[in-house]
Amino acid sequence: xxxxxxxxxxxxxxxxxxxxxxxxxxxxxxxxxxxxxxxxxxxxxxxxxxxxxxxxxxxxxxxxxxxxxxxxxxxxxxxxxxxxxxxxxxxxxxxxxxxxxxxxxxxxxxxxxxxxxxxxxxxxxxxxxxxxxxxxxxxxxxxxxxxxxxxxxxxxxxxxxxxxxxxxxxxxxxxxxxxxxxxxxxxxxxxxxxxxxxxxxxxxxxxxxxxxxxxxxxxxxxxxxxxxxxxxx
Amino acid sequence: xxxxxxxxxxxxxxxxxxxxxxxxxxxxxxxxxxxxxxxxxxxxxxxxxxxxxxxxxxxxxxxxxxxxxxxxxxxxxxxxxxxxxxxxxxxxxxxxxxxxxxxxxxxxxxxxxxxxxxxxxxxxxxxxxxxxxxxxxxxxxxxxxxxxxxxxxxxxxxxxxxxxxxxxxxxxxxxxxxxxxxxxxxxxxxxxxxxxxxxxxxxxxxxxxxxxxxxxxxxxxxxxxxxxxxxxxxxxxxxxxxxxxxxxxxxxxxxxxxxxxxxxxxxxxxxxxxxxxxxx
Numbered sequence: 001x002x003x004x005x006x007x008x009x010x011x012x013x014x015x016x017x018x019x020x021x022x023x024x025x026x027x028x029x030x031x032x033x034x035x036x037x038x039x040x041x042x043x044x045x046x047x048x049x050x051x052x053x054x055x056x057x058x059x060x061x062x063x064x065x066x067x068x069x070x071x072x073x074x075x076x077x078x079x080x081x082x083x084x085x086x087x088x089x090x091x092x093x094x095x096x097x098x099x100x101x102x103x104x105x106x107x108x109x110x111x112x113x114x115x116x117x118x119x120x121x122x123x124x125x126x127x128x129x130x131x132x133x134x135x136x137x138x139x140x141x142x143x144x145x146x147x148x149x150x151x152x153x154x155x156x157x158x159x160x161x162x163x164x165x166x167x168x169x170x171x172x173x174x175x176x177x178x179x180x181x182x183x184x185x186x187x188x189x190x191x192x193x194x195x196x197x198x199x200x201x202x203x204x205x206x207x208x209x210x211x212x213x214x215x216x217x218x219x220x221x222x223x224x225x226x227x228x229x230x231x232x233x
Numbered sequence: 234x235x236x237x238x239x240x241x242x243x244x245x246x247x248x249x250x251x252x253x254x255x256x257x258x259x260x261x262x263x264x265x266x267x268x269x270x271x272x273x274x275x276x277x278x279x280x281x282x283x284x285x286x287x288x289x290x291x292x293x294x295x296x297x298x299x300x301x302x303x304x305x306x307x308x309x310x311x312x313x314x315x316x317x318x319x320x321x322x323x324x325x326x327x328x329x330x331x332x333x334x335x336x337x338x339x340x341x342x343x344x345x346x347x348x349x350x351x352x353x354x355x356x357x358x359x360x361x362x363x364x365x366x367x368x369x370x371x372x373x374x375x376x377x378x379x380x381x382x383x384x385x386x387x388x389x390x391x392x393x394x395x396x397x398x399x400x401x402x403x404x405x406x407x408x409x410x411x412x413x414x415x416x417x418x419x420x421x422x423x424x425x426x427x428x429x430x431x432x433x434x435x436x437x438x439x440x441x442x443x444x445x446x447x448x449x450x451x452x453x454x455x456x457x458x459x460x461x462x463x464x465x466x467x468x469x470x471x472x473x474x475x476x477x478x479x480x481x482x483x484x485x486x487x488x489x490x491x492x493x494x495x496x497x498x499x500x501x502x503x504x505x506x507x508x509x510x511x512x513x
Binding site: 068074080086089 | 269270271320384385386387388390391394395397398399400401402403404445448449450451452453454
């Protein structure tokens, strides 16, 4: 069942094209990785889907998918690194999309936030200040918030950026489990091509334009020689 | 001391405590998100635009508040937009707007035969400038700010920490940004009477920065900012009553500065203590 369909999407920053004529779709249960070099429009494409940048072309949410069904892990901003907020305070707005007209979070929503923290192994540091955490802990906090808000689909922009290999693997395991056990549709931007190909079922290779869109296995056999040259996977 | 014992005989003092306390409280609350989002200069820009608007109003024989409030509201929307636009050099643009507004105000006042006293009062504020209607106006606006801040606390936090996340997951962020621009603008104009153009932005910046030295959660910073700001405003006005000739606005800023130094020292000491604990 198709959830997102994008046709001929282009995004311009000033006069420069960041994304040109991208077409692809995301179906329920997909684990789609958007790969490519730095500065090839991966994050921009994600922002276009989420309505955060202006784009030309057509992006439509199908089969009743709503903005409030989504979870999003943005790349961390400079402002956030020194922000005075506890881990719990940062994760709780994952329930923001469920508030509707209400002003305050319900007990159930607070429980959901705690459950997301547990999933990412943050329970012990729930009251620590975000600005005093290591980069990996900060990243896990933001992933917990995304998990908390995601009902059908989760968008992750470089989730393992700056993490050491062990923590990266744990992060991939959590994401894989969400996809496999809860049927969460995953759209991930990554420059870690090896893991992307191994873990995902669909690949979107960006180089301003779409270079490849299709099943990961097909991508691996088509571009596979590259991996062997780089030491294999 | 005499003046405080007979405070009822000096209505302007009561006005000063009410308006000063309320505007300090509201600006400290509105200031936390502004400081955290690195929009501190917006408060400064707004007060300068307010100065320009008030001077022009005075030159044209209009009521200063009725001109300043709408002009500053427009400026607030403009400045927020400039700050949110990465293509424009925001701090330079705000500095240009500030100095232009002051220049226009000063020229208008001097060309139409206004006195330097008026300019001085707008620049540095005055205890005596408050009227009864200012007091009611500030009570009404402050009540609105307090109620809205408490009601929208969760959304304020979400939008301060991560606007993109809030927008991506379906929040309508435009309306909250507009509301905060509107409230900040009106509160700055109210605070200007007492604090003056040059000093009112300290009410936005100091309490948040001071609280952040010690408190490490958003809730802690917000509550501490409100309390500190109220205490510093009361302390400053009190000091200006007791010390003949001390300006209320300047006294409030100096008390805020003292609070900042104390909190910074305390924060540094407690962080060092924590560091030792982690290492051992």
